[in-house]
Amino acid sequence: MIDMEKMEKKVNQSVFSLVEGDITQETTDAIVNAANSGLMGGGGVDGAIHRAGGPEILEECKKIRAKIGQLPAGQAVITTAGNMKARFVIHTVGPIWHGGDKNEPEILASCYLESLKIAIANGCRSISFPSISTGAYGYPLNLAAPVAVNAIMNSLIETYCYIPLVIRFVLFNSSVFDAYAEAVRSNAAIQAGKVSDKHQRQGY
Ligand code: AR6
Numbered sequence: 478m479i480d481m482e483k484m485e486k487k488v489n490q491s492v493f494s495l496v497e498g499d500i501t502q503e504t505t506d507a508i509v510n511a512a513n514s515g516l517m518g519g520g521g522v523d524g525a526i527h528r529a530g531g532p533e534i535l536e537e538c539k540k541i542r543a544k545i546g547q548l549p550a551g552q553a554v555i556t557t558a559g560n561m562k563a564r565f566v567i568h569t570v571g572p573i574w575h576g577g578d579k580n581e582p583e584i585l586a587s588c589y590l591e592s593l594k595i596a597i598a599n600g601c602r603s604i605s606f607p608s609i610s611t612g613a614y615g616y617p618l619n620l621a622a623p624v625a626v627n628a629i630m631n632s633l634i635e636t637y638c639y640i641p642l643v644i645r646f647v648l649f650n651s652s653v654f655d656a657y658a659e660a661v662r663s664n665a666a667i668q669a670g671k672v673s674d675k676h677q678r679q680g681y
Contacts, residue, residue: 530559551587571610
C-alpha cells in the first residue's frame with residue numbers, strides 16, 4: 478500500500494488539509510475541476526474527471542455552454558459528479574501563464590474563491606481542489622501554490638469563519654504536494670497561529 482502524504486490544519490471551525498492523490502476518488506461533497514473555457518473536457522485532471530464521472534457531466538456542461546457561452550477564466554460553474562462519489566463537480570478555468578503580468582495571480586485566486594462560493598451556495602461543506610493551472614496552463618508551481626493556499630486560508634479565516642468546512646487540496650504527485658506544503662509553512666496566518674485565538678479573545 479502506498480503511504481500517501483498528508484498535512485492537516487484547523488482554521489477556525491474548518492479543517493484544511495493537503496493530501497497526495499487522485500481527486501476523482503474523493504468523497505467530499507464537491508470536487509473542483511481545472512477545466513477550459515469551452516467546458517467540453519480535455520486532458521489532465523479535466524480528462525480524468527470526465528472519464529471517472531461518465532457522460533452525465535458533459536451533458537450538463539453542454540447545457541451550461543448553451544446558456545452562458547464560454548466560461549471566462551476565474552469563474553466557476555457546477556454540475557453533477559456523475560458516477561463519482563462526490564455529489565458535484567465545480568468547473569473553473571485557471572489562467573494560462575503568460576509570464577505573470579497578465580493578472581494571473583488575481584485570476585487564479587478568483588478560481589478558488591468562486592469555486593468555494595458556488596460550492597457553499599449549493600450546500601457543500603466539504604470540497605476538494607486540484608492544483609489549478611499548474612499543468613497544461615503552465616503556471617509555475619512555486620508561484621501558484623502560495624496563491625492557492627493564501628486564497629483558501631483567507632476565506633476560512635475571514636469570509637467563512639462561522640461555517641465548518643472541510644477543504645482538501647488533492648495533489649497528484651509528491652512535487653506538487655511539496656510545493657503546497659511549502660506554501661502552507663510560509664502562510665502568514667498559519668505561521669502566526671493567532672487568528673482563531675484572536676477571534677475568541679475578542680468575543681466573536
Ligand atoms: N487528480 C488530481 N490532480 C490531477 C489529476 C487527478 N486525477 N490529474 C492531473 N492532476 P491540468 P491546468 C494535476 O493540466 O494546468 C486540460 O486539458 C496535474 O498533475 O489538469 O489548469 C483542461 O481541459 C496538475 O498538477 O490543468 C484545460 O484545457 C494539475 O492537476 C487545461 O488542461 C493541473 O493540471 C487546464 O490546464
